[in-house]
Amino acid sequence: MASSTDLDIVNVTKRFGTHAAVDDVTFSVAPGEFFSILGPSGCGKTTLMRMIAGFEHPTSGDIRIRGRSMIGVPANKRPVNMVFQSLALFPMMSVGENVAYGLSCRGVPREDAEERAERMLERVGLKGFSERRVTALSGGQRQRVAIARCLVLEPTLVLLDEPLGALDLKLREHMKIELKQLQGTFNTTFVYITHDQSEALVMSDRIAVMNQGKFEQVGSPRDLYHNPATPFVASFVGETNRWPGEIVSSSNGTVALQLPSGMVTQGTGRVSQKSAVAFVRPEAIALAPSQPALRDLPNRFEGRVSAVLFDGANSSLLIETLGFDQPVRAVLPQAGPLAGIEVGAPIHVGWTADAMKVFAA
Numbered sequence: 001m002a003s004s005t006d007l008d009i010v011n012v013t014k015r016f017g018t019h020a021a022v023d024d025v026t027f028s029v030a031p032g033e034f035f036s037i038l039g040p041s042g043c044g045k046t047t048l049m050r051m052i053a054g055f056e057h058p059t060s061g062d063i064r065i066r067g068r069s070m071i072g073v074p075a076n077k078r079p080v081n082m083v084f085q086s087l088a089l090f091p092m093m094s095v096g097e098n099v100a101y102g103l104s105c106r107g108v109p110r111e112d113a114e115e116r117a118e119r120m121l122e123r124v125g126l127k128g129f130s131e132r133r134v135t136a137l138s139g140g141q142r143q144r145v146a147i148a149r150c151l152v153l154e155p156t157l158v159l160l161d162e163p164l165g166a167l168d169l170k171l172r173e174h175m176k177i178e179l180k181q182l183q184g185t186f187n188t189t190f191v192y193i194t195h196d197q198s199e200a201l202v203m204s205d206r207i208a209v210m211n212q213g214k215f216e217q218v219g220s221p222r223d224l225y226h227n228p229a230t231p232f233v234a235s236f237v238g239e240t241n242r243w244p245g246e247i248v249s250s251s252n253g254t255v256a257l258q259l260p261s262g263m264v265t266q267g268t269g270r271v272s273q274k275s276a277v278a279f280v281r282p283e284a285i286a287l288a289p290s291q292p293a294l295r296d297l298p299n300r301f302e303g304r305v306s307a308v309l310f311d312g313a314n315s316s317l318l319i320e321t322l323g324f325d326q327p328v329r330a331v332l333p334q335a336g337p338l339a340g341i342e343v344g345a346p347i348h349v350g351w352t353a354d355a356m357k358v359f360a361a
């Protein structure tokens with residue numbers, strides 16, 4: 001029977017000695033989906049990926065590709081191809097030979113393999129590059145050769161292990177968009193691992209946030225960003241303000257949180273214990289030169305600009321705010337009366353209760 005999923009990970013655990021690098025993880029990836037696993041160094045991403053590829057074996061659990069268990073199936077017999085950060089291209093071979101190599105290994109006749117490699121290079125925007133040495137290519141071009149070499153084998157699943165990690169910032173930004181577009185045109189299922197939240201947010205249909213061997217949350221980029229399920233997700237995905245405090249009242253998902261200074265703030269969350277932590281995105285902080293402009297907001301405070309972090313459209317302000325131990329970070333508008341604000345200027349900040357997500361600490 002045809003499977004409606006390309007990949008099913010079922011209660012997979014991998015132990016090294018007593019340490020569970022991957023701890024009872026379960027998820028499915030749909031055909032054509034761009035699925036990312038996002039987490040800090042050491043959380044178990046690579047171990048999980050290596051098990052899908054067949055380089056590592058689970059201690060327990062099942063890995064199914066198109067409904068077929070991969071337990072006991074060697075790496076080279078799985079309908080999976082991996083793109084590594086190092087790319088692992090063969091420097092002695094031409095671009096065309098690199099792409100055709102996997103086909104030749106599978107016994108595809110040479111002429112046929114060359115032709116298919118040629119067509120694939122065209123599809124990744126490298127028409128006419130066949131005869132070039134890979135050493136004579138730019139970082140971005142090599143990246144595309146690595147992807148072409150992988151896609152020419154028509155795998156069910158493409159696994160990508162931080163493939164943009166070695167590129168400089170500018171190229172990485174560019175390749176993010178390119179990779180997403182390539183995946184769209186090929187409609188191949190991608191499983192991508194990264195510790196870079198921006199890469200995951202820009203490219204993925206869904207993201208799993210991984211921490212200490214477990215998935216903390218799986219959701220769309222918007223979901224994770226706007227409705228984080230745990231404090232770890234709230235702080236790992238996107239920029240955020242973070243303030244610890246104590247719950248002083250709570251009803252129907254609305255909470256009052258008292259900061260160490262005694263100042264009380266209004267937020268949302270379901271927290272049954274006293275000790276809590278609150279998160280507010282910098283773009284959710286309203287700024288105004290005077291208090292009355294913010295009168296509709298339950299959280300309104302007085303402050304002074306302590307730093308202007310200019311970064312074009314990503315510019316922000318740090319605001320020393322009465323009652324807050326750490327400065328409040330807010331997005332700096334690029335137009336209007338606040339665009340030219342300077343350090344030392346008095347300012348008022350405010351936000352809705354909805355914008356402040358409160359979790360048990």
Ligand SMILES: Nc1ncnc2c1ncn2[C@@H]1O[C@H](COP(=O)(O)OP(=O)(O)OP(=O)(O)O)[C@@H](O)[C@H]1O
Nearest residue numbers: 016020021039040041042043044045046047048195
């Ligand atoms: N072969 C191994 N033997 C023992 N421990 C291992 C082995 N491989 C990984 N680990 C441990 O398992 C944990 C997860 O490692 P893994 O490489 O999967 O993390 P990661 O999230 O991919 O990190 P990074 O982004 O740094 O590559 C780490 O604590 C690591 O030290």
